[in-house]
Amino acid sequence: MVKERLSSSVAFGRAIAPLLSIQRLSRRIQSGWIWQDIDFEVWAGDRIAVVGPSGGGKSLLLRAIAGLDSVQAGQIVFDGKPLTQWFLPRYRTQVLYLHQRPALLEGTVEMNLRSVYQFAAHQDKTYDRQPILNDLKQFGRTDAFLERPIAALSGGEAQIVAFLRALQLAPDVLLLDEPTASLDAETATQLEALVERWHATNPHRAYLWVSHDPQQVARISDRQIYLGKP
Amino acid sequence: MESSYIPISNTQLALSAALIVINIGLSWALRLGLERQLWIASFRMVVQLLLVGLVLQWVFTLRDPLWVLFVMLLMTSMAGISAVNRTRRRYRSIYWNSFLSILLAAFTVTSLTVNGIIQAPLWYDPQYFIPLLGMVLGNALTGTSLALDRFMEDLASRRDQIEALLTLGATRWEAAHNTIRDALRTGMIPTINSMMVMGIVSLPGMMTGQILAGASPSEAVRYQIVIIFAIAAGTALTTITIIVLSFYALFNSSHQLCLERLQTVR
Structure with a gap:
């Protein structure tokens, strides 16, 4: 059911151990198994697309890897430690899942960016405005954008804020669940560039990207994981 | 008398x-x-x-403490059941949690009031214990069902927001904080509102009852104040307990929101 295509070499060469190891992962809902015995590894530098027909459980796979859903069998190992031994909030900031629909809190853009630093998992970090402003410039937005209320943002702008909010935490692995599906081509390209920049900053980083767009898959990935219908 | x-x-x-x-x-x-x-x-x-x-x-x-206790448990069970019956969603242990939180709060507050404040001649004195418990239960029931309903509805409607916070490194408690606060507020509003207008818009039933039965208004008012404080404390305690218990029922120790445990009624 799961096959890997085009297992090409990665840009930065192989480390000794994979970043993430997915072992015989299986997910069942009331109506039956969504997927069973999924096995693959994510190495530093990997750019992986998750493809396949709707209903194949691509989102559920990313959610399971993010530790948002329980699985019925198998395990996930990150940084040499199985998920069961991780403090999940800490794990999730390193293996970070981004929703298709951005879910922001009421308030301004900057309040949203700041709010994550209240969490105990980020007590050693502080909010840094400058890199955010640099990123915003790439999107053609100025300081004033930070003061905009969330309710006044377009869908694309909200997704940009959700991305900035996540990327400022410097995760190792991004799990991208069709983040550009409902965006215009221009914003989609800008977000792709943002992810590529995050990825290129550190050779330790990797991502899994669910996409239905073959051209996008070609642009953003070196190898693909195919999930068929159950 | x-x-x-x-x-x-x-x-x-x-x-x-x-x-x-x-x-x-x-x-x-x-x-x-x-x-x-x-x-x-x-x-x-x-x-x-x-x-x-x-x-x-x-x-x-x-005048037998066991019988009084039995009647009180019966009243509490009824309150626990009817509090849940007014909610639109359920999870498996919801009736038990509702009973437990009402029992804990109502018994604590009522015994403190009867023994510590009013100092009734008998520790279980049914003449004081049962009417007081009834009043505390009635209000705790309203608070419980309002807070529970709000909490479960919000979890369902704010799922994306809560999970977004979880993905950003929030613990289950941090992710649910706003939802918990809103639920507690909703549960406490009727009690706070009624305290605000007490004596101006409404003359409480117990006080009017005492006055009709021949007590002097200034005496009746004193009893009423004691009882309102007991009711407010009882409602606050019950609301907090039921929301905390529901929180642990709907978020697991892996900091996951388990909405599949919620069933919609009808």
């Missing part, structure tokens, strides 16, 4: 029932379709109150 009130005879009871004819007439004239409901509600109210009068009279004569 010296009393100067006029006892109500059966004829007078029947006459008071005639007042409901006004409602039924209005419902009929305006085609509100409430006649049946009004009949049933009136009938239930009369039967339930007459029965409870008999039961209480019997319990007061028993």
Whole structure:
């Protein structure tokens, strides 16, 4: 059911151990198994697309890897430690899942960016405005954008804020669940560039990207994981 | 106890029932379709109150702590069940949690009030314990069902937001914080509102009852204050307990929101 295509070499060469190891992962809902015995590894530098027909459980796979859903069998190992031994909030900031629909809190853009630093998992970090402003410039937005209320943002702008909010935490692995599906081509390209920049900053980083767009898959990935219908 | 009130005879009871004819007439004239409901509600109210009068009279004569405890547990169970019956979603242990939180809060507050504040001659004195418990339960029930309903509805409607916070490194507690706060606030609003207008807009039933039974208004007011504080404390304690228990029922130790454990009613 799961096959890997085009297992090409990665840009930065192989480390000794994979970043993430997915072992015989299986997910069942009331109506039956969504997927069973999924096995693959994510190495530093990997750019992986998750493809396949709707209903194949691509989102559920990313959610399971993010530790948002329980699985019925198998395990996930990150940084040499199985998920069961991780403090999940800490794990999730390193293996970070981004929703298709951005879910922001009421308030301004900057309040949203700041709010994550209240969490105990980020007590050693502080909010840094400058890199955010640099990123915003790439999107053609100025300081004033930070003061905009969330309710006044377009869908694309909200997704940009959700991305900035996540990327400022410097995760190792991004799990991208069709983040550009409902965006215009221009914003989609800008977000792709943002992810590529995050990825290129550190050779330790990797991502899994669910996409239905073959051209996008070609642009953003070196190898693909195919999930068929159950 | 010296009393100067006029006892109500059966004829007078029947006459008071005639007042409901006004409602039924209005419902009929305006085609509100409430006649049946009004009949049933009136009938239930009369039967339930007459029965409870008999039961209480019997319990007061028993003076046996076990019986008093039994009646109190019965009242608490009823409150626990009806608090949940008004919510639109359920999870598996919800009735048990509701019973537990109401039991804990109502018993603590009522015993503190009867023994620590009023200092009734008997620690289980049914004359004080049962009416007080009834009042605390009635309000705790409203608080519980409002807070529970709000909490579960919000979890369902804010799922994306809560999970977004979880993905950003929030613990389950951090992710649910806003939802918990809103639920507690919703549960406490009726109590706070009624305290605000107490004596201005509303004359509380217990106080009016005491005054009708011949107590001096300034005495009755003192009792009322004690009882309002007991009610407020009872409602706050119950609301907090039920929301914390529900939180642990719907978020697991892996900091996951388990919405599949929630079932919609009807």
